[in-house]
Each structure stands twice: as C-alpha cells, then as structure tokens.
Amino acid sequence: MSVSATAVAHPNIALIKYWGKRDEAMQLPATGSLSLTLGIAPTTTTVTLSDDPKVAADLGTLNGEEMRGKDLARVQKFLDLVRERAGSQAYAQVDSVNEIPTGAGLASSASGFAALTLAAAKAFGLDYSKAELSALARRGSGSASRSIFGGLVEWLPGHDDASSHAVELDNPGLELSLVVAVLSPGRKKIDSRAAMRQTVATSPFFSAWVEQVPRDIEEMKAAIAAADFTAVGSLAEANAMRMHATMLGALPPVRYWNSDSVAALDLVASLREEGTECYATMDAGPNVKVICRSGDAEAIACRFRSEFDGIDVLVSGSGPGAYLM
Amino acid sequence: MSVSATAVAHPNIALIKYWGKRDEAMQLPATGSLSLTLGIAPTTTTVTLSDDPKVAADLGTLNGEEMRGKDLARVQKFLDLVRERAGSQAYAQVDSVNEIPTGAGLASSASGFAALTLAAAKAFGLDYSKAELSALARRGSGSASRSIFGGLVEWLPGHDDASSHAVELDNPGLELSLVVAVLSPGRKKIDSRAAMRQTVATSPFFSAWVEQVPRDIEEMKAAIAAADFTAVGSLAEANAMRMHATMLGALPPVRYWNSDSVAALDLVASLREEGTECYATMDAGPNVKVICRSGDAEAIACRFRSEFDGIDVLVSGSGPGAYLM
Numbered sequence: 124m125s126v127s128a129t130a131v132a133h134p135n136i137a138l139i140k141y142w143g144k145r146d147e148a149m150q151l152p153a154t155g156s157l158s159l160t161l162g163i164a165p166t167t168t169t170v171t172l173s174d175d176p177k178v179a180a181d182l183g184t185l186n187g188e189e190m191r192g193k194d195l196a197r198v199q200k201f202l203d204l205v206r207e208r209a210g211s212q213a214y215a216q217v218d219s220v221n222e223i224p225t226g227a228g229l230a231s232s233a234s235g236f237a238a239l240t241l242a243a244a245k246a247f248g249l250d251y252s253k254a255e256l257s258a259l260a261r262r263g264s265g266s267a268s269r270s271i272f273g274g275l276v277e278w279l280p281g282h283d284d285a286s287s288h289a290v291e292l293d294n295p296g297l298e299l300s301l302v303v304a305v306l307s308p309g310r311k312k313i314d315s316r317a318a319m320r321q322t323v324a325t326s327p328f329f330s331a332w333v334e335q336v337p338r339d340i341e342e343m344k345a346a347i348a349a350a351d352f353t354a355v356g357s358l359a360e361a362n363a364m365r366m367h368a369t370m371l372g373a374l375p376p377v378r379y380w381n382s383d384s385v386a387a388l389d390l391v392a393s394l395r396e397e398g399t400e401c402y403a404t405m406d407a408g409p410n411v412k413v414i415c416r417s418g419d420a421e422a423i424a425c426r427f428r429s430e431f432d433g434i435d436v437l438v439s440g441s442g443p444g445a446y447l448m
Numbered sequence: 449m450s451v452s453a454t455a456v457a458h459p460n461i462a463l464i465k466y467w468g469k470r471d472e473a474m475q476l477p478a479t480g481s482l483s484l485t486l487g488i489a490p491t492t493t494t495v496t497l498s499d500d501p502k503v504a505a506d507l508g509t510l511n512g513e514e515m516r517g518k519d520l521a522r523v524q525k526f527l528d529l530v531r532e533r534a535g536s537q538a539y540a541q542v543d544s545v546n547e548i549p550t551g552a553g554l555a556s557s558a559s560g561f562a563a564l565t566l567a568a569a570k571a572f573g574l575d576y577s578k579a580e581l582s583a584l585a586r587r588g589s590g591s592a593s594r595s596i597f598g599g600l601v602e603w604l605p606g607h608d609d610a611s612s613h614a615v616e617l618d619n620p621g622l623e624l625s626l627v628v629a630v631l632s633p634g635r636k637k638i639d640s641r642a643a644m645r646q647t648v649a650t651s652p653f654f655s656a657w658v659e660q661v662p663r664d665i666e667e668m669k670a671a672i673a674a675a676d677f678t679a680v681g682s683l684a685e686a687n688a689m690r691m692h693a694t695m696l697g698a699l700p701p702v703r704y705w706n707s708d709s710v711a712a713l714d715l716v717a718s719l720r721e722e723g724t725e726c727y728a729t730m731d732a733g734p735n736v737k738v739i740c741r742s743g744d745a746e747a748i749a750c751r752f753r754s755e756f757d758g759i760d761v762l763v764s765g766s767g768p769g770a771y772l773m
Contacts, residue, residue, distance in 0.1 A: 327656040328693060335652045357700070364701040368653060368693035375682070376689040381714065382707040389706065 127171040130241035132234045132445035135160040135269045135276065136301055136404065136412050138359040139339045140366040142332065143323045145280075150261050151287050153323070154336035155280045157343050158269045159299055162442030166231065168219040168238035170246040172211075183217035190217070201236065201263040202243060208259075209247035217243075223437075236263030237270035237445040245447055253444070257288035273444035275299075275347055277340065291444070296350030298440070300420035302401075302413040304427050305435040306383040315407035318370060318377045326372035332365060356402030356414050363404040379408055383431065387411035390430055394423060452496040455566035457559045457770035460485040460594045460601065461626055461729065461737050463684040464664045465691040467657065468648045470605075475586050476612050478648070479661035480605045482668050483594045484624055487767030491556065493544040493563035495571040497536075508542035515542070526561065526588040527568060533584075534572035542568075548762075561588030562595035562770040570772055578769070582613035598769035600624075600672055602665065616769070621675030623765070625745035627726075627738040629752050630760040631708040640732035643695060643702045651697035660690060681727030681739050688729040704733055708756065712736035715755055719748060 141156035181199045183190040190198060202215055217239065221231050240260040244251050251259065253271055261268035262284075269276045272291040281287030323329055339362045346354035370377035384405065391403040391413055401415040401423055415423055417440055424436045466481035506524045508515035515523060527540055542564065546556050565585035569576050576584065578596060586593035587609075594601045597616040606612030648654055664687045671679035695702035709730065716728040716738055726740040726748055740748055742765055749761045 327660045327690070328653040328697070331652040331656050331697075361699050361701060364696045364703070365652070368696035371689045371693035371696070372653070372656075374686050376686060378689070378713070380705075380710055382711040385705055385710050386707040388703070 125171050125174050126246050127169060128242045128245035129167065129169040129448040130238045130245070130445055131165050131167050131448060132237035132241065132267075132270045133161050133163070133165050133273075133442040134231065134234045135266065137266070137269075137406070138275075138355065138404065138414070139336060139343050139362050140404075140406070141265055141278065142366045142369060143319050143329060144265070147320075149284050149287075150265050151284075152265055152278065152280050153329075153333050155340050156266075156269070156278045156336070157292075157340055158266070158276050158278070159301065160270055160273045160276060160442045160444065161301060161439040163437055163439040164221070164223040164231075164234065165442075166219060166221050166234035166238045167448070168217060168235070168242045170239065170242040171216045171218070172213040172246050173216060174213075178214050181215050181217065183219065185219050186221060197263070198239065201239065204262055205243045205247050205249065205259070209249050211247050213247075215243065215246065232264040233266040233270045236260050236267030239263060240267065240271070241445045241447055254288045254290070255285075256445075257290075258285055261287060271445050274441045277344070292344065292347060294347060294441075297347060297352060297355065298417040299352075299355070300415055300417040300438060300440045302415060302420055302423045302427065303437040303439070304387050304411045304413070304431060305437065306381065306387065306409045306411065306431070307434075312379070312408055313377055318373075318379075318407060321377055322370050322373045325374040326369050328369045328372040332369040335365060336362075352416060353400065356400065359404050359414055360402040367405060379405065381409045384409045384411055387427070387431070390427065394426065399423060450496050450499050451571050452494060453567045453570035454492065454494040454773040455563045455570070455770055456490050456492050456773060457562035457566065457592075457595045458486050458488070458490050458598075458767040459556065459559045460591065461628075462591070462594075462731070463600075463680065463729065463739070464661060464668050464687050465729075465731070466590055466603065467691045467694060468644050468654060469590070472645075474609050474612075475590050476609075477590055477603065477605050478654075478658050480665050481591075481594070481603045481661070482617075482665055483591070483601050483603070484626065485595055485598045485601060485767045485769065486626060486764040488762055488764040489546070489548040489556075489559065490767075491544060491546050491559035491563045492773070493542060493560070493567045495564065495567040496541045496543070497538040497571050498541060499538075503539050506540050506542065508544065510544050511546060522588070523564065526564065529587055530568045530572050530574065530584070534574055536572050538572075540568065540571065557589040558591040558595045561585050561592030564588060565592065565596070566770045566772055579613045579615070580610075581770075583610055586612060596770050599766045602669070617669065617672060619672060619675075619766075622672060622677060622680065623742040624677075624680070625740055625742040625763060625765045627740060627745055627748045627752065628762040628764070629712050629736045629738070629756060630762065631706065631712065631734045631736065631756070632759075637704070637733055638702055643698075643704075643732060646702060647695050647698045650699040651694050653694045653697040657690060657694040661687075677741060678725065681725065684729050684739055685727040692730060704730065706734045709734045709736055712752070712756070715752065719751065724748060 135158040137158040139157040143153040257271040275292040460483040462483040464482040468478040582596040600617040
C-alpha cells in the first residue's frame with residue numbers, strides 16, 4: 124500500500140505587499156508582508172509516494188492534466204528539498220486541483236505550494252510545526268508561507284531560512300471581505316519573478332520601498348489591533364500603489380495595469396465618494412481586488428458586474444489556514 | 449497714446465520632467481528638466497500699459513473672456529514683479545489668445561507666461577537677455593522658462609533666482625515630432641501645484657527622483673548630441689513613468705492616468721512592436737504624448753484617431769522660441 128496525504132489551502136491577498144527578494148536561492152524577501160487568507164478558490168493536493176522502483180522522477184497532474192515543463196520542474200525542485208529533509212529516496216505523484224483556473228490572478232502558487240507543503244510533509248513523515256511548514260512553503264513560493272495560516276497573517280522577513288515564516292495575527296474586530304474583479308489580461312503578463320528581479324536591479328525607488336514597508340506593517344498591525352477599517356483600507360491601497368510605483372520605476376518600466384484596471388480603480392474611488400467605503404489593491408496582474416467591510420461586499424460586486432460587462436467577480440471573506448484532509 | 453507690446457510663445461513638452469520645487473516662493477525647481485518646444489497651439493499676448501489714473505488694477509482677457517479669480521490673481525502677482533523690476537506704477541491690460549482651449553493638457557501656462565513675459569518686459573521697458581527673460585518667466589510658471597527658447601531646451605535648476613533659467617540645446621540631427629492624444633479627463637484633475645506639494649511632502653520616492661533626474665538629463669543630452677532617437681525616446685518614456693511613479697507613492701496617491709491613458713500607452717507599445725518606433729510621455733493630466741521621428745508622425749496620429757473614436761489628435765514638430773510681434 125502506498126503512502127498518501129491530502130491537504131487543502133487557500134489563496135491570500137497581501138494588504139502590505141511582498142515585492143523583491145534579498146536572497147533568490149533561499150527565497151528570503153527584502154521585507155515582511157501582511158495578508159488576508161481568502162475563503163474561496165482552494166487548492167486540494169494529494170501527494171502519493173511511489174513504491175515502484177521503476178519510477179525515477181516526481182510526476183504530477185494539475186486539474187487532471189499532466190504537469191510539464193517549468194511547472195513540473197518547480198514542484199520537483201521543492202520535493203527534492205522535502206526528500207532531503209526527510210532522508211527519503213522516494214519519488215512522489217502530486218495530484219492538484221485548483222477551484223479557479225491557474226493564472227486568473229488569485230495567486231494560485233500560494234495556495235498550491237501551501238497545500239503541497241502540508242501534503243508532502245505528511246507523506247514524507249516530517250513532523251513540522253506550523254512555523255516550520257510556513258518556512259518550508261516559502262521555498263516553493265514566497266507568498267505560500269502566508270497561506271499556511273488563516274485570516275490576517277504576517278510574513279516575518281527573518282534573517283535566515285528558519286526565521287523567515289508567517290504568523291497568524293489577532294483580529295479583534297474587523298470583518299473584512301475582498302471583491303475580486305477578474306479583468307482580461309490584454310497585453311501579455313510579465314512573470315512576477317522576472318519583474319521582481321528587474322525592479323530590484325533597476326528601479327531607483329526600490330531602496331525607499333524596502334525602507335517604507337516595515338513602517339507600513341507596523342501601522343497596519345496597529346490599525347488591525349484598533350479594528351480601524353479606514354486605516355486598514357487606506358494604508359493597503361497606498362501600499363499597493365507604492366509597489367506598482369516601484370515597478371514603474373524599473374528600466375524598462377514594469378506595468379501590470381491595463382485600461383480596465385484603471386477603470387476599476389476609478390470605480391473604487393467613486394464608490395468611496397458615494398459613501399461605500401472600500402479600497403483597492405493590485406498584484407502582479409491586471410485584476411483589481413476591493414477591500415471592504417463584509418456587509419458591503421455583495422453590493423460592491425453587483426456594481427462591478429454592472430459596470431464591467433461579462434467579467435467574473437468573486438467575493439470572499441476571511442478563510443482558514445491550510446489543513447490536512 | 450498707450451504703450452503696448454505683443455508676443456507669441458508655444459507650449460513645450462518635457463522629455464525629462466520637472467516635478468517638485470525646492471523653493472515655492474521663488475519657483476526654484478528640485479531638479480533641472482529638458483523639453484521640446486512645440487510648433488502648435490501658440491499663445492499670443494498683448495500687454496497695454498494704462499494711462500488712465502482711475503485704473504487701479506491689472507485686468508485681462510483670455511480668448512475674449514474677462515480673466516477672473518485665481519487666473520487673474522496669478523497674472524497680477526507676476527505683473528507686480530515686473531513693475532518692481534521696472535520701477536513703474538502703471539497697471540496693465542493683458543489680452544491673451546490661446547489657439548487651443550486652456551486646460552486641454554498642453555501646458556497653456558508655459559506658453560501663456562512665456563508670451564506674457566516677453567510682452568510685459570517690452571511694455572514696461574525691461575531690457576532683458578533671453579536668459580533673464582527665461583528666469584523671469586519661471587516666476588509665473590516654472591515650465592514657462594523653457595518656452596522662451598525653441599527646439600530642445602534645458603532648464604538649469606540654478607542656485608538662485610538669476611541662475612535658474614533655460615538654455616537652448618544644439619540638435620545636430622534629430623527630427624522629432626510629438627503626437628498628442630487629447631483624452632477626456634474623466635475624473636477631476638488634481639491641480640499640478642498641489643500635486644507637486646503633496647508628492648514632495650509624502651512620497652517616499654521623491655528623494656530618489658531628485659537624485660535620478662540629473663543622471664537622466666546628462667544621458668538625454670548625450671543621446672541628443674549623438675542623434676540617437678532610440679536612446680532619446682526610451683529614456684523620455686522611462687523618465688515620465690518615474691515621475692508618475694513618484695506621484696503614485698504620495699499619500700494619498702496622486703494618479704493622473706485614466707483608462708484611456710493606459711490604452712494609449714498600450715497602443716504606443718504595440719506600434720513599437722509592429723516596427724514603428726515611438727515612445728510615450730505624460731504630464732499632469734490624462735493625455736498621452738507620443739515622441740516619434742517626424743516622418744512617422746502622421747501615420748501614428750492616424751492610428752490613434754482610428755483606435756480612439758472621436759478624440760482630437762494633434763501633431764507637432766519642433767517650434768520656435770517666444771518672439772515679439
């Protein structure tokens with residue numbers, strides 16, 4: 124009988140962004156970051172250790188299709204690390220299902236590597252704490268370190284492999300939701316790893332970004348502790364704009380915004396002026412994510428559906444950390 | 449008989465931008481800048497000294513309408529300075545005509561104050577060099593210092609009132625044109641003086657901007673001297689993106705882009721990929737200005753007209769400095 128484990132993890136959206144690494148090989152970030160784990164679009168991943176001696180590589184499926192190329196190589200590299208930690212020689216079969224299409228702009232690599240981390244650690248017999256699981260997930264994908272935990276999460280930048288992991292934050296009174304406007308990408312997306320590298324290497328604003336983020340994190344934690352939605356939302360929006368500004372300073376400029384993104388930013392500003400308090404954030408793609416009080420989420424989603432013909436609009440509250448099935 | 453003088457000046461578009469002052473009262477800029485004076489949309493201004501002792505204030509018309517409020521106050525404040533320099537007590541009538549509507553996004557304050565400077569200096573009998581006229585125009589509107597000169601112009605930041613003026617640059621071989629896509633403003637525009645102030649006070653990127661611009665100016669002057677269109681265009685685009693990034697870092701963020709602006713930036717990128725080499729620049733408004741070789745300007749304008757239904761698209765080559773009629 125083969126050893127197998129299944130885990131579920133959800134995407135997360137950063138309120139204070141992660142942009143830029145200080146160590147590429149160890150996936151150590153230039154700064155900390157802070158996110159909300161969502162309750163939608165989970166990834167469910169099963170890791171099955173092979174007991175067939177003829178199997179000489181990790182293999183996998185994503186939504187029923189064979190994993191290939193760079194996606195497969197990234198999973199294999201991650202499993203090499205797990206094998207090394209576990210002192211194992213076994214190869215694995217990884218079967219992963221994402222409830223929304225990979226690449227729709229909800230960082231599927233975060234939920235994907237968080238679920239893979241839990242399932243692989245269990246299958247390979249690593250008895251890890253949540254902090255250790257988070258640090259391990261980080262090696263697969265930086266933001267996956269945050270999806271190990273539920274609700275509001277801080278990823279501590281740390282000073283080495285073990286200390287760079289996420290922690291769950293107390294949330295004494297905020298009922299946050301996110302409304303995700305899934306906009307068509309238009310021009311081709313720049314891979315976020317390459318875009319980070321280009322920013323670190325060429326943007327004159329990168330060092331100011333690295334100095335600013337720790338201040339933003341402290342301010343955000345104070346706003347969360349005070350359950351001050353206005354402070355949380357306005358700081359999240361300002362931080363997102365600063366991340367995109369940092370990229371726009373690169374040579375050549377890195378721009379993820381398309382015309383619909385800007386129309387969506389304008390709609391968020393209009394909603395706010397009309398009295399529905401909400402704020403925008405954006406990641407390495409054209410989608411706009413609206414941060415709001417949970418009671419306003421459906422009305423905001425409805426407005427987006429009516430102003431942007433035919434687009435998908437997702438609504439999510441706070442979701443759980445990664446868990447084994 | 450009353451003393452009267454008439455002058456003409458053209459707008460200019462910065463290839464290396466002016467954003468932020470180091471001295472508000474003296475209108476001293478935080479950095480130098482570099483621009484192309486256009487050959488379209490001139491302002492023609494007549495200054496007539498009053499010999500009627502009952503006239504106790506400067507008055508004016510703009511495109512045939514009485515000047516009022518802030519516009520009139522700004523002209524009066526400028527004429528106070530001219531009167532002081534000239535040792536005169538006379539009030540003036542200022543009649544100004546802009547060939548395109550004020551506020552269409554071609555900085556009409558640059559052509560306006562450049563024309564006013566020449567006409568007022570002549571009417572009040574100030575015998576000024578071009579550099580002195582440029583420094584004086586700066587007091588009315590920073591970028592007006594550049595419209596005193598034609599073609600490619602550098603505004604030297606200077607260290608005091610007299611030394612902060614523009615100079616004309618040699619242009620050994622570039623035939624530059626600008627294609628201006630006049631996009632509808634959508635959301636209300638933030639006044640550029642207020643936006644500069646907000647950027648200086650709150651953007652964590654402002655000091656990096658101030659360090660970067662002198663490097664961009666030196667590189668741009670080298671590219672102009674080498675008649676290297678690719679270097680001129682790509683640097684102008686990167687510099688413009690960095691200016692907008694610097695604003696986007698402010699608290700709250702300053703964003704002049706609307707959805708059409710981004711669609712226009714995408715069109716410029718598409719044209720470039722298709723083999724028509726051109727680059728985008730943007731100022732404190734939604735309009736996108738396309739920097740191109742003069743031989744490509746009409747084809748680019750045609751493409752903009754077909755992709756953006758019903759918008760005005762202006763084409764201009766290099767224009768002359770301000771002159772007396």
